[in-house]
Every structure is written in C-alpha cells, then in structure tokens.
Amino acid sequence: MSAYPVDRVLDPVKIVDWAIDTGLYDIAYSAWGWPLAEIVHFTGLTLLFGSVGFFDLRLLGLFRGIPFAAMHRLVPFGVMGFVLSLASGTLFVASAPDQYLYNPAFQIKMVLLALAGVNMAAFYLLAARRLRGLGPDDAAPWQARVFALVSLVCWTGVIAAGRVITAFRPPAWFWCAWCG
Numbered sequence: 001m002s003a004y005p006v007d008r009v010l011d012p013v014k015i016v017d018w019a020i021d022t023g024l025y026d027i028a029y030s031a032w033g034w035p036l037a038e039i040v041h042f043t044g045l046t047l048l049f050g051s052v053g054f055f056d057l058r059l060l061g062l063f064r065g066i067p068f069a070a071m072h073r074l075v076p077f078g079v080m081g082f083v084l085s086l087a088s089g090t091l092f093v094a095s096a097p098d099q100y101l102y103n104p105a106f107q108i109k110m111v112l113l114a115l116a117g118v119n120m121a122a123f124y125l126l127a128a129r130r131l132r133g134l135g136p137d138d139a140a141p142w143q144a145r146v147f148a149l150v151s152l153v154c155w156t157g158v159i160a161a162g163r164v165i166t167a168f169r170p171p172a173w174f175w176c177a178w179c180g
Contacts, residue, residue: 007179012097019094028095041088045162047081049155050074059140059148067136104175105168109161116154123147 019025027033051074057063058071093100100106127144134140140148 007101007176009178010097010101012101015094015097022094024091024094028091033091037088037091040084041092044081044084044086044088045159047077048085049081049159051078051081052151052155056148056151059144060152061139061145064137064139068131068134068140070136098170100165102170102176103165103168105161105164107175109158109165112154112157112161116151116158119147119150119154123151 016025019028028037054063055071055074055078058066058068063071123144127141127147130141131144
C-alpha cells in the first residue's frame with residue numbers, strides 16, 4: 001500500500017516513462033542538463049517579465065513619453081521568453097514529476113500562469129484597441145491599467161512561487177486535490 005494517494009489524472013510514472021522515451025530524462029540528468037535548463041528558464045523569465053513588466057508599467061503611467069506602439073514591439077521578446085521558460089519548465093517537470101505536480105508552490109505557480117494568460121487574452125480582446133490612438137504622453141484607459149496591474153501581480157507571483165518550489169519538496173509536502 002502506497003503512502004500517497006493514487007493519481008489517476010497525472011501519473012508521475014507514466015510521465016517519467018515518456019521523458020525517458022523522448023530523451024528528456026537523459027538530457028535533464030546529464031552533467032550539464034539541469035544547470036543549462038535553469039539558465040534557459042531564467043533567461044526566458046527575464047525576457048518575459050522584462051518586456052511584459054515594462055509594458056505593464058507604461059500602462060500604469062510610468063515611462064510616459066514612450067509611445068504604446070513602440071512598447072508593443074517588445075511582445076516578440078516576451079513570447080520568446082515564454083517559449084524558453086515553457087520548454088525548460090517542461091524538462092523539469094517531465095524528469096521529476098513527483099517533485100512538481102504535488103508541490104503547493106508549483107500548483108500556485110500554474111494557477112497564476114493561467115490567470116496571467118486569461119488576463120492577457122482579455123486585455124487584447126477588451127482594451128488593447130483603445131491604445132492605438134494615444135500619444136506618447138497620454139495615459140492609458142483605466143481598464144488597461146487594471147489589466148496591467150493584474151499582469152504584474154500574476155507574473156511576480158509566478159516568479160516568487162517558482163523560487164519557493166524547492167522549499168516544498170515532496171514527500172515532506174504532498175498536496176493533491178485531484179488524487180483518490
């Protein structure tokens with residue numbers, strides 16, 4: 001009998017088997033695999049938070065004088081940063097799923113990541129068009145400022161939760177709401 005509940009949704013053994021079959025496991029546990037993945041992950045976060053954070057701060061009223069169109073040119077850097085972080089994060093989770101899936105800090109990070117994505121989609125659907133006619137010294141509409149504030153809180157939380165993951169390593173911390 002296992003000390004842990006059975007996870008019928010995210011089976012860590014199947015995830016590790018997949019990581020072994022795809023070679024991700026060998027990459028992660030090679031001499032330089034994990035350190036290089038950490039470098040890629042933090043480089044991605046820097047690009048992502050640097051571009052998104054700068055844009056959000058401009059929406060909140062800082063850096064007036066910089067046109068919103070110029071700020072929007074940073075979006076490809078943010079996307080590239082997200083892709084780098086996603087790829088390296090996938091390597092981490094696939095090679096040690098039990099250390100991530102049942103970790104409350106990781107779960108909080110994933111919730112905040114999802115909220116940041118929903119917030120971004122809502123921003124582009126509801127507020128981004130209003131920025132097109134604004135000059136470099138104009139203030140963003142209040143709706144755009146709310147989206148910017150939510151974005152900054154979510155991304156700061158994603159980074160903070162990511163740093164705390166190592167403090168809550170299972171089996172000392174095991175939390176699985178979906179396990180039976």
